[in-house]
Amino acid sequence: MRDRLIFAGQLGFTLLVAAFLVVPVLLSISAGITVNYFRGIQSGVTLQWVAQVWGLYKGEIGLSFLIAFATLAVTLVVGVPAAYGLHVRGGRLSRVIEEIITLPLAIPGLAIALALLLTYGGFGGFRQSWLFILVGHTVFTMPFMVRSVMAVFASVDIKTLDEGAASLGASPWTRFCNVIVPNALPGILAGSLMVITLSLGEFNLTWMLHTPLTKTLPVGLADSYASMRLEVASAYTLIFFIMIVPLLVAMQMFADKGEKQ
Amino acid sequence: MAGTARPRRRLCNCYLMPTQCLPATGAPTSAMSHRSFIWICLLPLVLVTVAFFVLPMAQLVAVGADGPRGAGAYLAILTEPRYRATLINTVLLATATTIATLMIATIAGLFLQRHRFPGRAVLIAMLTFPLAFPGVVVGFLIILLAGRQGLIGAITLALAGEKIVFAYSIFGLFLGYLYFSIPRVILTIMAAVQKLDRGLEEAARSLGASPWAVQRDVVLPALVPAFVASGAIAFATAMGAFGTAFTLATNIDVLPMLIYTEFTLAANFAISAALSIGLGVIAWAILALARSMTGGTVAAAG
Amino acid sequence: MNAITGHGAAVHIIDCGKTFPDGTQALAPASLDIIAGETLVLLGPSGCGKTTMLRIIAGLETPDAGGRILFDDTDVTAIPIEQRHVGMVFQSYALFPNMTVAENIGYGLKIRGVGKADRAARIAEMVALTNIGGLENRRIDQLSGGQRQRVALARAVAVRPRVLLLDEPLTALDASLRDRLRSELNRLLRSLGITAIYVTHDQAEAMELGDRIVVMRKGAIAQIGTPRDVYFQPQNRFVAEFVGAANIVEGPIAQGRLSLPGGWLALSDAADAAAAVAMIRPETIGLVAEGGASLCGTVESVSFIGDRQRVIVTGAASKPLTIDAPNGINVEIGQRVGLSVASAAVRVLPKED
Missing domain, CATH: 2.40.50.140 (Nucleic acid-binding proteins)
Incomplete structure (x- = not known):
């Protein structure tokens, strides 16, 4: 009997917490498809707000995807070989490098954005292009890619596999292509999902780095929250959810799979 | 009786080697050593990091000391009453967020990991899916919950005839940070609970400990590393979070908002640089401390 | 190296020592000549330097200044492992999880540009030799420990290495399987006529497999001799007690x-x-x-x-x-x-x- 009560109490509490997280999302979704949120759902269901958002903000949404995939490309090309180098080389220097590239996880995005602005703000062409935002996103997401790949390296004993391939005559570059990358694939995929998700949702850095011509999806969101009616802001949030939730689900599935192994 | 070498049989090699021996090296052109290959792997990362992180951060430090106050700008965060009040405000808010998140996540995490019931997977999914919502979106969700057109306002209006609105106050920001932190802390604690040795609890019970005593003496102490790690993340994140504060508000005095207004509105580069460095050092120090205490890797979330 | 003597090379180790960056000396400078075609066992307790010696011969470690490695008359000291044309069986086998059994065995041949048909023939030969017929298309994680061991051996031997290096290849297996594979390995090494260097801490393995045994202790060679020499004529108390009761x-x-x-x-x-x-x-x-x-x-x-x-x-x-x-x-x-x-x-x- 007492166990039952404890169970019911804990379940009730957990449901309450879940409601705190889920109810606002449901409110936002319903507001985004309601004709008039103030009058409630009986005023009718509509996609006009979604269409309006698409019309107003498709540039921002497009740019966000461009930046997200460009960030992914840079973190893959730079991060995957570096993860291999750091893992195989080991030693103090590697630890120092790893520590430094991980710092952007601890330092608030605002500080990094200020630092970039104060250093490169004077380079007009660069400052005004989307590449400036790309740089910020790269600095911020790089540690996720590098660490995700390094975690896999540590679990499959990549160093011995590398030596095995070398003993069979493969040159460093051949080994990297035939053995290192294929065996790092789970980490590369997990890191890629993470990079895309973080880049699409990044606001702290981006708000400081953007210009009127280089607005991203979250910058547009903040814009709409400040200046648009609630239904439009909600419809925009709804679009963001539709984009980000599949990525989150994929990431969660990955984590579960990794745990089972 | 010793020293006789045993006969060595050597079977016909032709069975095993029908073709000529293979060349000793596959590609003699690839004379690059493994060492230099590793450096080539590391070089792009080092270049990118130095150019776009190390140099800018150094510049930030330099700018912070380059204003009318000189290096004294770094002390302003403590000496100037307005900045000091903001700092204290921010630390208190982050502390409150951390404690509340840990309590909520521990109760929910222990419950979810220790019981199997229909709908459990859905409940876990509901508690963890907001993991990567950016701060701005969280701010908007708090507005929908407790803002002028919010659900709580509507309910209190209907029940008590008075509309309660607190999204734009510091309590709204607290709720926002809570919303942001709960998913990742629950995940950490659930993982830690899963690794707990159930034998310890059974041993405590065999010694006569009540369920409460088992929780207090065995389970909670074993979860301390997870509390430290996830608590540090929640704290550092709450210190530096900008998106939520930006969406909610206009008038909440927290460090990130102060930096933002000093930079964009007052164009006070030196002070905003010095304050950012201060904020960065606090966040980094908390995480480094937690890491040295737990031996694990701890990182804040955007 | 020519077709008549097989392809085993004589290995000459000249003054090879190894001091790690932290200052610990894993191997005192030692010299050793390995005759073409023989199976030489490096035997000793863990930390005696036997694996370091093997890794220096393989080209995975460079000896301290002054040390040299010769394969026949060629100085290979500065040549990286991928160009030494050795075969190596690792303690953990180091089989590539992203490739099938056949792809693992054929990898060294593929690297050397051997055509597909020749490769398939050689793989089939290796599969027959190591008794792993039927496993060709399996993934590595679908193999038992003993099967992995055989695949690792087949992969190392497939390229017809000048020297076959085995680093505790049976240690990861359980006792009964170890005994069976030991005699299989013995038969195989003898029939291949290849120069083999075998590292182990197990004296029974050393006795059965070695033409000669090098007993090592604390980074130095304690005795070199045939199994009978080492067993009946130990030169010091350490060898007497380490090899047999x-x-x-x-x-x-x-x-x-x-x-x-x-x-x-x-x-x-x-x-x-x-x-x-x-x-x-x-x-x-x-x-x-x-x-x-x-x-x-x-x-x-x-x-x-x-x-x-x-x-x-x-x-x-x-x-x-x-x-x-x-x-x-x-x-x-x-x-x-x-x-x-x-x-x-x-x-x-x-x-x-």
Whole structure:
């Protein structure tokens, strides 16, 4: 009997917490498809707000995807070989490098954005292009890619596999292509999902780095929250959810799979 | 009786080697050593990091000391009453967020990991899916919950005839940070609970400990590393979070908002640089401390 | 290297030492010549430097300045492993999880640009040789430990290496499988006629597989010799005790006799000494009647271990002697027995500090 009560109490509490997280999302979704949120759902269901958002903000949404995939490309090309180098080389220097590239996880995005602005703000062409935002996103997401790949390296004993391939005559570059990358694939995929998700949702850095011509999806969101009616802001949030939730689900599935192994 | 070498049989090699021996090296052109290959792997990362992180951060430090106050700008965060009040405000808010998140996540995490019931997977999914919502979106969700057109306002209006609105106050920001932190802390604690040795609890019970005593003496102490790690993340994140504060508000005095207004509105580069460095050092120090205490890797979330 | 002698190379290790960056010396400078086609076993406890020696030969570690490695007459010291044309079997096998069994075996051939048809033929040959027929298309994680071991061997041998290097290849397996694979490996190494260098800490493996054994201790070579040499003629106490079971006895030598507390032992050829140390293998001591025996003692325990019985006798030497006796002999605890040892079976060891 007492166990039952404890169970019911804990379940009730957990449901309450879940409601705190889920109810606002449901409110936002319903507001985004309601004709008039103030009058409630009986005023009718509509996609006009979604269409309006698409019309107003498709540039921002497009740019966000461009930046997200460009960030992914840079973190893959730079991060995957570096993860291999750091893992195989080991030693103090590697630890120092790893520590430094991980710092952007601890330092608030605002500080990094200020630092970039104060250093490169004077380079007009660069400052005004989307590449400036790309740089910020790269600095911020790089540690996720590098660490995700390094975690896999540590679990499959990549160093011995590398030596095995070398003993069979493969040159460093051949080994990297035939053995290192294929065996790092789970980490590369997990890191890629993470990079895309973080880049699409990044606001702290981006708000400081953007210009009127280089607005991203979250910058547009903040814009709409400040200046648009609630239904439009909600419809925009709804679009963001539709984009980000599949990525989150994929990431969660990955984590579960990794745990089972 | 010793020293006789045993006969060595050597079977016909032709069975095993029908073709000529293979060349000793596959590609003699690839004379690059493994060492230099590793450096080539590391070089792009080092270049990118130095150019776009190390140099800018150094510049930030330099700018912070380059204003009318000189290096004294770094002390302003403590000496100037307005900045000091903001700092204290921010630390208190982050502390409150951390404690509340840990309590909520521990109760929910222990419950979810220790019981199997229909709908459990859905409940876990509901508690963890907001993991990567950016701060701005969280701010908007708090507005929908407790803002002028919010659900709580509507309910209190209907029940008590008075509309309660607190999204734009510091309590709204607290709720926002809570919303942001709960998913990742629950995940950490659930993982830690899963690794707990159930034998310890059974041993405590065999010694006569009540369920409460088992929780207090065995389970909670074993979860301390997870509390430290996830608590540090929640704290550092709450210190530096900008998106939520930006969406909610206009008038909440927290460090990130102060930096933002000093930079964009007052164009006070030196002070905003010095304050950012201060904020960065606090966040980094908390995480480094937690890491040295737990031996694990701890990182804040955007 | 030519088709008639197979393709095994002689390996010359000249003054190769290894000091790690933190200052620890894993291997004192050592020289060693390995004859083309022989199986040489590096034997020793963990941390004795045997794996470091193997990795230097492989090209995975560079020796300290002054050290050189020659394959036949070619100096390969500066050549990276991928161009040394060795075959290597790793303790963890290092099979590529992203490739099938056949792809693993064929990888070295693919790297060398061997055509698809030739490759398939060679893979089939290796599969037959190592008895892994039917597993060609399996993934590595679908294999048992023993199967993995065979695939690792097939992969290393497929490229017809000049030197085959094996780093504790059986250690990861359980005992019964280890025994079976050991004799299979023996058959294979003999039939290949390849130069093989085999690292192990297991003296039974070393005895069965080695043409010669190099016993190593604390980064230095303790003895080099055939298995029989090392077993019957150990050059020091460490080798005597590490390779097989040994009774170590101490006493003065005079007139060709070693005096012990329970009597004396005849020696075949030994100078007089005030304090000498000698080794006797347990199976070389015979149990005889007390009367007329030069050495006597009391049976302390008898344990039956299947093919023989192990008898512990006290009083004969300063420490209890272990004797492996045939099951037919009937002794009881507390019984006085005589011990007979052939003079050739008593090995006087050189004095150590």
